[in-house]
Amino acid sequence: MIRLFTLAVGLTLALVLAAGAAFAQTGKVTVVTSFSKDVTDPLKKAFEKAVPGATLEVQNRNTNAGVKFLEETKANNQVDLFWASAPDAFEVLKGKKLLSPYKPKATGIAEKVGSYPVNDRDGFYSGFAASGYGIMWNERYVKANKLPTPKEWQDLATAPYFDHVSISAPSRSGTTHLTIETILQGEGWDKGWRTTKEISGNLRQVTDRSFGVPEAVNSGQVGYGIVIDFFAFSSQGAGFPVKFVYPSVTTLVPANVGIVANAPNKAGAEAFIEFLLSPVGQEALLEPTIRRLPIRQETYAKAPADYPNPFKDKNLHGLLTFNAELSESRNAAVDTLFDQLITFQLEPLKAATKVLHEVDAALAKKDNAQARALAKEARDLIAAMPITAAQAASPEIRAAFTGGKEKSARQAELEQQWAAFAKEKYAAAKAKADEALKLAR
Amino acid sequence: MALAGTRSAGQATLALAIALFLGVFLVVPVATVVYVAFTEKGGGGLTLVNFLDFARTDLFVRSFWNSVYVSAMTVVWASALALPLAYLTTRFEFRGAMLVQTLGFLPLVMPPFVGAVAMQLLFGRNGSVNLLLDEWLGIKIGFMEGLNGVIFLQAIHYFPFILVNLSAALRNIDRAMEEAAQNLGSHGLRLFRRIALPLALPGFIAGASLVFVKVFDDVATPLLLNVKEMLAPQAYLRITSIGIDDPMGYVISVVLIGVAVATMWASALVLKGKDYATTQRGGGGLARRKLKPRESALAYAVVILILTLVLAPHVGLLLLSFATVWSYSPLPDGYTLAHYARVLGDSSGYIKNTLLYSSLAAGIDVVIGGAIAYLVLRTKLPGRQWLDWAASTALAVPGVVLGIGYLRAFYGVKMPDGTPLAALWIVIVLAIAIRRLPYALRAAYAALQQISVSLEEAAENLGATKARTVRRIVIPLMTGGLLAGFVTSFATAAVELSAVLILVQSNSDAPLAYGLYVLMQTPAGRGAGAALGVIAVVLVAICMGLAQLAADRSQRARGLDI
Numbered sequence A: 001m002i003r004l005f006t007l008a009v010g011l012t013l014a015l016v017l018a019a020g021a022a023f024a025q026t027g028k029v030t031v032v033t034s035f036s037k038d039v040t041d042p043l044k045k046a047f048e049k050a051v052p053g054a055t056l057e058v059q060n061r062n063t064n065a066g067v068k069f070l071e072e073t074k075a076n077n078q079v080d081l082f083w084a085s086a087p088d089a090f091e092v093l094k095g096k097k098l099l100s101p102y103k104p105k106a107t108g109i110a111e112k113v114g115s116y117p118v119n120d121r122d123g124f125y126s127g128f129a130a131s132g133y134g135i136m137w138n139e140r141y142v143k144a145n146k147l148p149t150p151k152e153w154q155d156l157a158t159a160p161y162f163d164h165v166s167i168s169a170p171s172r173s174g175t176t177h178l179t180i181e182t183i184l185q186g187e188g189w190d191k192g193w194r195t196t197k198e199i200s201g202n203l204r205q206v207t208d209r210s211f212g213v214p215e216a217v218n219s220g221q222v223g224y225g226i227v228i229d230f231f232a233f234s235s236q237g238a239g240f241p242v243k244f245v246y247p248s249v250t251t252l253v254p255a256n257v258g259i260v261a262n263a264p265n266k267a268g269a270e271a272f273i274e275f276l277l278s279p280v281g282q283e284a285l286l287e288p289t290i291r292r293l294p295i296r297q298e299t300y301a302k303a304p305a306d307y308p309n310p311f312k313d314k315n316l317h318g319l320l321t322f323n324a325e326l327s328e329s330r331n332a333a334v335d336t337l338f339d340q341l342i343t344f345q346l347e348p349l350k351a352a353t354k355v356l357h358e359v360d361a362a363l364a365k366k367d368n369a370q371a372r373a374l375a376k377e378a379r380d381l382i383a384a385m386p387i388t389a390a391q392a393a394s395p396e397i398r399a400a401f402t403g404g405k406e407k408s409a410r411q412a413e414l415e416q417q418w419a420a421f422a423k424e425k426y427a428a429a430k431a432k433a434d435e436a437l438k439l440a441r
Numbered sequence B: 001m002a003l004a005g006t007r008s009a010g011q012a013t014l015a016l017a018i019a020l021f022l023g024v025f026l027v028v029p030v031a032t033v034v035y036v037a038f039t040e041k042g043g044g045g046l047t048l049v050n051f052l053d054f055a056r057t058d059l060f061v062r063s064f065w066n067s068v069y070v071s072a073m074t075v076v077w078a079s080a081l082a083l084p085l086a087y088l089t090t091r092f093e094f095r096g097a098m099l100v101q102t103l104g105f106l107p108l109v110m111p112p113f114v115g116a117v118a119m120q121l122l123f124g125r126n127g128s129v130n131l132l133l134d135e136w137l138g139i140k141i142g143f144m145e146g147l148n149g150v151i152f153l154q155a156i157h158y159f160p161f162i163l164v165n166l167s168a169a170l171r172n173i174d175r176a177m178e179e180a181a182q183n184l185g186s187h188g189l190r191l192f193r194r195i196a197l198p199l200a201l202p203g204f205i206a207g208a209s210l211v212f213v214k215v216f217d218d219v220a221t222p223l224l225l226n227v228k229e230m231l232a233p234q235a236y237l238r239i240t241s242i243g244i245d246d247p248m249g250y251v252i253s254v255v256l257i258g259v260a261v262a263t264m265w266a267s268a269l270v271l272k273g274k275d276y277a278t279t280q281r282g283g284g285g286l287a288r289r290k291l292k293p294r295e296s297a298l299a300y301a302v303v304i305l306i307l308t309l310v311l312a313p314h315v316g317l318l319l320l321s322f323a324t325v326w327s328y329s330p331l332p333d334g335y336t337l338a339h340y341a342r343v344l345g346d347s348s349g350y351i352k353n354t355l356l357y358s359s360l361a362a363g364i365d366v367v368i369g370g371a372i373a374y375l376v377l378r379t380k381l382p383g384r385q386w387l388d389w390a391a392s393t394a395l396a397v398p399g400v401v402l403g404i405g406y407l408r409a410f411y412g413v414k415m416p417d418g419t420p421l422a423a424l425w426i427v428i429v430l431a432i433a434i435r436r437l438p439y440a441l442r443a444a445y446a447a448l449q450q451i452s453v454s455l456e457e458a459a460e461n462l463g464a465t466k467a468r469t470v471r472r473i474v475i476p477l478m479t480g481g482l483l484a485g486f487v488t489s490f491a492t493a494a495v496e497l498s499a500v501l502i503l504v505q506s507n508s509d510a511p512l513a514y515g516l517y518v519l520m521q522t523p524a525g526r527g528a529g530a531a532l533g534v535i536a537v538v539l540v541a542i543c544m545g546l547a548q549l550a551a552d553r554s555q556r557a558r559g560l561d562i
Helices: A002-023 A037-050 A063-072 A087-095 A139-144 A153-157 A174-187 A189-200 A212-218 A229-237 A266-277 A279-284 A297-302 A324-329 A331-341 A343-365 A369-383 A395-402 A411-440 B002-038 B049-056 B058-091 B097-108 B114-123 B128-137 B146-172 B175-183 B188-199 B201-217 B220-224 B231-240 B248-271 B293-322 B338-378 B384-396 B399-410 B425-449 B453-461 B466-493 B498-503 B512-519 B525-561
Strands: A028-033 A055-060 A081-084 A126-138 A165-168 A203-207 A224-228 A242-245 A252-260
Touching: A028 A063, A028 A266, A037 A055, A037 A266, A037 A279, A055 B512, A063 A081, A063 A087, A063 B231, A063 B399, A063 B498, A081 A087, A081 A266, A087 A174, A087 A252, A087 A324, A126 A139, A126 A174, A126 A212, A126 A229, A126 A266, A126 A279, A153 A189, A165 A212, A174 A189, A174 A224, A174 A324, A174 A331, A189 A331, A189 A343, A189 A369, A203 A212, A203 A343, A212 A224, A212 A229, A212 A242, A224 A229, A229 A242, A252 A266, A266 A279, A279 A297, A324 A331, A331 A343, A331 A395, A331 A411, A343 A369, A343 A411, A369 A411, A395 A411, A411 B049, A411 B058, B002 B049, B002 B248, B002 B338, B002 B384, B002 B399, B002 B425, B002 B466, B049 B058, B049 B248, B058 B097, B058 B146, B058 B188, B058 B201, B058 B231, B058 B248, B058 B293, B097 B146, B097 B293, B097 B466, B097 B525, B114 B128, B114 B220, B114 B293, B114 B525, B146 B201, B146 B220, B146 B293, B146 B425, B146 B466, B175 B188, B188 B201, B201 B231, B201 B248, B201 B384, B201 B425, B220 B231, B231 B248, B231 B399, B248 B384, B293 B338, B293 B525, B338 B384, B338 B425, B338 B466, B338 B512, B338 B525, B384 B425, B399 B425, B399 B498, B425 B466, B425 B498, B453 B466, B466 B525, B498 B512, B512 B525
Parallel strands: A028 A055, A028 A081, A165 A203, A165 A224
Antiparallel strands: A081 A252, A126 A224, A126 A242, A126 A252
16 A cells, blocks of 8 residues: 555656646746735736736735745745735845845835835835725624714723724734834824723734634624724625724825745746736726725726825825834834733733723712722723833844844743733732722712 | 564564654654754754743643643533434434434534634624524523633534544444343443443544544634634744744644643553453444334434534534625525635636545545554554654644644755645645544554454464455454544545645645635635535535445445355
């Protein structure tokens, strides 16, 4: 049997080799992408029409798996392009020298969408579309539970939303990471984390996949989700009873494409990037199943009437200039802080938040200065951070995540410290809030 | 003496060949990944400090005990589901026994992602059941909340492991044992407790240990319920998060592997020193008694109740595949065939690949699993236990670790035309085969434990060579168990995703599970994904029905021959 098996393997190898040789033509462009079929199929069709003789081979992997794949296969790379949303994935690839620089020839492309620069400053990857973050909700869920319609991020931190909100973990979703980072840069480290934790106290779940959020909202398992716009638009396109709003402070993030180092078909890869940036490629983004925001201003003339336009709409301009260097310097620290302070301490955080909502309700009926002071103390305890902004970007902390020499503690030690810190503070906050509730009633 | 010499030389060659196979396709790829667990980040030297960190981190310790609790409770509930089905269908004249066996197996075949969505729509916080309960009684039950939710889903999902192995074992019991007990006045539950169950213990232990390890190492179900504080999800989340090159994910993988080996070792210990073999094989299992009308009604009620519960996810899947929109309502808004129309074009390639990969992988598993069981139980080769343990670690190796290991070990190996070895589809088959090998191995193991060695000795006394004895005596008698192993490996291989996702390099080589994954990442793909899921389940069901039929035939044929 084993001999038979070896024979079978040998035969198969021979067959595959023969087939491989027949397919070895110049026009094949291989792309690893996290984009779904709904996005890649129309663009593949348009590309193959625009560039005769070219075929696009799409390998669908989620962003993380895609990065790992390129890393593991670099010795014998067979992939031409990496094509995904999350800019931080490209940063990682760039850091590992897995991308090769290319300056697109296309003209008429915006330098910035909202506050975020479109292209990598070193030219290793280029933006080809933009998307904005916002809040999506299930209308049936909201109606059945008699819940309000949100407008702003702060709304999500209020009592009615308790246990109804979903978000994906920033360590698992590059776009959520950017949203958190935008809040931190916009409001400052301490205030930004306070806002983030206040919203998080109302979370129903922290998912480990970006798509887990719209999936749960679509099927009515949670009411509200913090999502990137196209998830909501394409859900509406599929007929789900969901709505979406951009809060007045939102962040636009580009979706990117970059050429892999030692690409077997570099010319084909360049042709694909030029296609994406060409008027035809940009118009393809308007398709209902894709619904990304083009980065060519004139393309919006062909868009449907209600299409968001970052070149015109005020709320999409963004109030701050996104500091990519700052973001990168504390990338791992922010992700890990979110996981250790929120994702894995969600129950204690929610327990404290729930009581605080009750205190607020009681105080609204009958004010009590002492209870108010205790509630404020509790809120301060929740908001407390184990490290400052300066520490987060310090060489000691960065080295803990990269394994560098300057590290003061191993990553696992830091995580344990931060988790213990959060656990203690949340328990103390809950005690204060309980006390406040007794007084307020 | 000369004969004995060649005999053990043959056995040694076989053992070496298997060791080589396991070494190249399991140990080396996994070792290239998990050695990180023994190095400090940034430094090259070997260290155990990471394991110390593991023990010092509350989150990991908490996760470890959560996993132990969930796995143990799942075994209890899965046994409660499996025992009645196995006993009723093998012990009594039960119309539709084959159908029950086939249907009872299906929960194991739950397509990734889409199965999760179907479960949420039925049992979730706002699933059909809870929406109806809320309307009628004003209550909601947290079927899918926290650790108990994981236990609930895992018991439904994995109880077939116990069902299949226990049924095979019950069928193998010598009917004379039961008759003797009956002649001595035993009957009813006592007969079951004192005779049937102890004799079927190898099958039960094989199933229960699989369930324990599988639940301990499962990533998909806890994550679908957003339960992250279990060990396997912790490993998965760390290994697959970008930019965090942290040894802890691999440390946890090593712990998972350790637990799997310990479980297999413990299950061997339970059975050690006892003899489960019976000599007489012609009777073909327990005598089938007739049920009295009242007993019969009760039996059917129990069977139907259990089947309704365990097949609910598949009903949900079926509904989802025909649904237009299904959101926050007990049933879909409307029904359509459009999803099937959408996937029909793409799916023929996926179906072909799935059938090819799964049957090849299951074939490899049965051959190797059977051989390992034989070497361990019937030979005295030194170190033979290691083959069993090595193969069993495959249960605990996370799919992503194996996938990455394959890329690391085989991507650098170039074919003459420059394409990497890891880009060939046969590598996907091997990865699936390794991941499903423990299923076939446990089944083969249990089957062989129930065969009395005296049958083989008789054959050899009559002059048969070792090889001939294996071919004419051992393999025919093991058929039931091997078939159970094949079916389990095949069916679960058909929905394998985690390693496949890393290894698939082109759409034309992709199996169904990959197509499903691609669809399930978009809102519009949900129905189409469900349709593809239904196709996968039906496909597996047909293959299994055929296998069951073959098993019944062969058993009946043997019964008549003797």
